[in-house]
Amino acid sequence: MEARQLFTRETKAISTARRSLLVIESIPGIRYNEIVEVQLGTGENRVGQVIEVGKTTTVVQVFGGVSEVDLLNSRVRYRGETLKLPVSPDILGRIFDGSGNPIDGGPSIVASAYHDINGVPANPASRMPPAEFIETGISVMDGLNVLVRGQKLPLFSGSGLPHNRIAAQIVRQAALKRKAEEFAIVFAAIGVSFDDAAYFIANLEETGALNRAVGFINTASSPVIERLSTPRLALTAAEYLAWERDMHVLVVLTDITNYCDALRELAAMRGEIPSRRGYPGYMYTDLATMYERAGRISGKEGSVTILPILTMPDDDITHPIPDLTGYITEGQIVLSRPLERKRIYPAIDVFLSLSRMMKEGIGEGNTREDHNNVFMQSYAMYAEGNYLREISTVIGSDALSDRDRIYLSAADRFEREFISQGEFERRTVEETLEIAWNIFSMIPREDLKLIQEKYIQKYLPKKGKAQ
């Protein structure tokens, strides 16, 4: 963050230091939200941000907290700048901390420009509706919950569920159908354990993807306030790569729950009036200013696709974090503990998951003509099987008809063959659809009501040939 220094003014008049906030005497020229330097009596320097300016007093939030700040010898220096990320093509392959400093032992970035980490909202009239299918190689996603370029699709998980492995698999395998272009990956670790962060970096290294990736790492032991800047730095890097370097960028943000908890912690320190469960009332807007940086802009080559990961406290989908996220994102991929207990990987809940951009991303030209029909029929078939499972636990399986039994085993096969796949198995969308058709051949042909006749004739395996 060695930004150019325009002018410097400083003060030693600090009246309060509490938690991460400093109240200081105002100096003319200080800007709202600008970045200040806090020099401690020990000589250590910290970065802070102005969160309120007034004629007499100014409030500064210090990145790294106010420990060891003393009111006599510490000083605050103004630089006249807001928090910026130095950008250049050289950021690819590099890893930074939550303040944007390199932590991979490499040299600092020679910036071609400095970008405000809060970004600038895209003009809604300039946006292009996302419509290009991304093949993740995972059947539950490619078949039933399609990801498209420019979409924001979160993983709703719970503690102990394999969201990191699924996200890593998506990152390894994501590619555009019928095009050789590779994604640039931007990865932000927000308050996660060191092991989790290391897992992602190792995964990128092993697949050779690290040279087209940028990492921003704030681990659980890093300063809480940097959890707010980490995802914004990552998104600023992503926007730079997409809009200025014409790249298709996939951004992974993990874990948004830590982000929101940091937001709550800092809001409480400022004495703000809390909303639901103590989270600030502006959390929807705050999350939106991050998630909404996904998209496509007409006339520009690149795109920003965002895959946020969050762990639902107590698996509760109505908790404010998943709830507000779901209101902003275009669908959600929800992990299922019952499926995980059945040792099915990836344990993705078909009924709660949804991709709102699916309609635009599938069909002829994108995937295959029968895709939407197969999706509807799979869903209906699996739903029927699940319903019968519940019924049979009440009334006993003896009371079921033969037709019911077929649906029960179809649902089992659907879980074992369609949902379940290897962590390193990459299925094409055609393979995914074939698996579904194979299972359809079990159920009575007249039950395939959601599929057009011509597709049944073309794709349904002939009796005897089905496995």
Place this chain on the structure above:
Amino acid sequence: MGRIWRVSGPVVIAEEMRGSQVYEVVDVGEERLTGEIIGLEQDKAVIQVYEDTVGLRVGEPVVGTGEILMCELGPGMVGNIYDGVQRSLVTMIEDVGDFLLRGIRTDALDRNKKWEFNPTVKAGDTVHEGDIIGTVPETGLIEHRIMVPIGRGGKILEIHKGRFTVLDTIAVLEENGDRKPLTLMQRWPARKPRLYKRRLDPVNLLVTGTRIIDYLFPLALGGKAAIPGGFGTGKTVALQQMARWSQTQLNIYVGCGERGNEMADVLHSFKKLRDPGTDRLLQEKEIFIANTSNMPVVAREISIFIGVTMAEYFRDMGYDVLLVADSTSRWAEAMREIGARLEETPGEEGFPTYLGSRLATFYERSGRVECMGLPERTGSATVIGSVSPPGADFSEPVTQSTLRIVDALYSLDVALANRRHFPTINWLQSYSLYSDSVGKWWKQEVNPEYHAVRDRALVTLQREAELEEIVRLVGPEALPENDRLLLLIARMIREDFLMQSAYHPVDTYTPPARGHLMLATIIRFGDVARELSEQGMLVSEISQLKIVPRISRMKDVPLEEFDKYIKDLWSDMEKALTTREGGM
């Protein structure tokens, strides 16, 4: 001129502001950000700023404009896309590119474009406020009627036919002995309701093309309705469907704090879709206001009032206008954020205590009215707002405050969404207070049987809900035959009538007469089936009759084949009764 004294988020306090008025628009800082004064105390003004305040310094200038926030009204609005403070986003792309920079000014109405003006009054006539003095063909669907602004009037000294910009003089009035020009454009303060002669009862159906709304819970032209729903319940699709197909002359879509990609989808689809009545592009009867969730929060608050002012303006021309606001919860959150910054005493869940009254000032601007001026005419403005209750919990303050104001509720249901039943409007929780008044319209315009058929359907659905409880305990096999038959008919009502695909070219829009025939056919089948059942046929046999899938295909039958299709269905049902099987 004042100076910045304090900055906290979107709230700026300026000093040396004596002489300002509340709601006056001010330019804040050296970048001249647009703000509005929301409070005055001694020489200090509390200002809400409609743009990001990052980088403001104490001491920067604050300049009052002497005016409260005005909405520009005139030709050039239809088909345009505005942000929350009525800056044209289309013009902004030309001026500054694809991203929204701060301090940018664009005119709401293009100052250079010339419009064809055809006078309908002549020199020597005396006109009064609200009188129509001429027309401009704005788009293929909208004839823009130019009215004498409220508070003006007099003898017309001259009036010209020809091509004019919005600021050119089209006529000169003699007002109190002075010569005063009239232009195509007029202005109106966004927070102030426009005037009318008197209010009329909302008695005519607003045709939305969505069957469950038009038939079971009809909305009246000039009515007010709310659509609450948790995420994933298809709220936005439901609203977009209304904005697309409603048979009103002009629609206004206010995207308030919602998704950018969705807004892009709306904008692009309206460039392609055609109005079912006229086959013209929908864009020719639509105004968009797009203030997405990442755009400045405070602008959400005013965007709704800008939208409703436009709606009233077109209402005053004698048109039926629909305003759709997605989402009023984001709008309420903007108020909460400002309230918190001002350190007001919060009400429930941190929302300001005036939440309910502020919501009312918005919804109450709907209505069917007798317009000001001549020729005599009536117009209507209908308002539909979506609500996004946290955790789909309807007991929260925004939903509850809204329910006290609106007269129709379309309650979206997460359980229906999980069953992929769309639209997810729950038929047991939704209501419409217009069903009686609009029912008369149905009887006169469509079919005298309307009430009978509607009531039968509602009773069947209600009974189904009761039976489902029993089924859950004892299984469907334990029910008597007549209850099983009811479940079959209820399922047909749900799947073949209430479920409607927004993506199917035919199913997406259902005209009232077609909707009536569809439901009447299912009800008739229920009667036929009951007789067959009494004659000894099992419900399991009835459900296998060939006519059942034919009834479910009704919704996809193209308009031109529909009448014959239904006629055949009915005659086959009659045959079945006499022969016990017939063509069924």
